[in-house]
Amino acid sequence: xxxxxxxxxxxxxxxxxxxxxxxxxxxxxxxxxxxxxxxxxxxxxxxxxxxxxxxxxxxxxxxxxxxxxxxxxxxxxxxxxxxxxxxxxxxxxxxxxxxxxxxxxxxxxxxxxxxxxxxxxxxxxxxxxxxxxxxxxxxxxxxxxxxxxxxxxxxxxxxxxxxxxxxxxxxxxxxxxxxxxxxxxxxxxxxxxxxxxxxxxxxxxxxxxxxxxxxxxxxxxxxxxxxxxxxxxxxxxxxxxxxxxxxxxxxxxx
Numbered sequence: 001x002x003x004x005x006x007x008x009x010x011x012x013x014x015x016x017x018x019x020x021x022x023x024x025x026x027x028x029x030x031x032x033x034x035x036x037x038x039x040x041x042x043x044x045x046x047x048x049x050x051x052x053x054x055x056x057x058x059x060x061x062x063x064x065x066x067x068x069x070x071x072x073x074x075x076x077x078x079x080x081x082x083x084x085x086x087x088x089x090x091x092x093x094x095x096x097x098x099x100x101x102x103x104x105x106x107x108x109x110x111x112x113x114x115x116x117x118x119x120x121x122x123x124x125x126x127x128x129x130x131x132x133x134x135x136x137x138x139x140x141x142x143x144x145x146x147x148x149x150x151x152x153x154x155x156x157x158x159x160x161x162x163x164x165x166x167x168x169x170x171x172x173x174x175x176x177x178x179x180x181x182x183x184x185x186x187x188x189x190x191x192x193x194x195x196x197x198x199x200x201x202x203x204x205x206x207x208x209x210x211x212x213x214x215x216x217x218x219x220x221x222x223x224x225x226x227x228x229x230x231x232x233x234x235x236x237x238x239x240x241x242x243x244x245x246x247x248x249x250x251x252x253x254x
């Protein structure tokens with residue numbers, strides 16, 4: 001009956017009003033707990049970022065003229081050249097020795113450091129003229145070098161070390177009175193900065209050399225230093241231009 005149903009709801013209204021504060025209090029506690037959990041998660045997430053976010057990155061500093069390497073760069077892989085050697089065309093030319101300060105590679109690393117020179121090179125007692133192949137112990141290659149073997153072009157022992165990347169370099173520490181850097185000349189070859197320092201890191205000779213020629217010419221001496229007092233020296237060479245940069249042999253003078 002309508003009258004009976006309305007009377008029933010009216011009789012229950014005071015009970016509902018009495019329970020309302022408890023209901024609102026329960027909802028408030030639940031909301032407060034949710035806000036507390038959210039704040040706790042935000043604090044933990046911020047601490048994790050502050051601890052690991054900035055410190056997880058590392059940056060490498062590139063020094064101009066000194067390729068980055070961890071140990072001996074001859075163990076690193078190098079892509080095969082995409083171009084074939086030409087035997088005609090091009091021209092000759094050579095740049096005069098640069099003036100000013102020693103190239104950056106000599107300032108960024110000590111050529112006499114034992115980490116970059118094998119013990120066999122330090123103990124070397126060469127004869128009046130010792131011809132060393134490009135794979136001789138003690139020659140350190142930095143950068144992305146590769147080896148070309150069984151060459152029919154007249155190179156010393158028919159092999160060379162080569163790179164196509166400007167900034168790649170090699171070094172060698174020797175005991176004697178001089179040294180010749182022997183490589184090939186070709187229309188696709190360019191310039192390199194070469195210098196020799198003594199055991200104290202002081203420059204003895206510095207020169208920019210060119211390996212350009214109108215045709216391929218193997219076993220060419222592009223840099224030579226002679227008549228030094230008997231002692232221990234280090235030669236450094238850095239590729240600056242051209243397609244290829246090669247090392248065929250080094251002649252140590254006693």
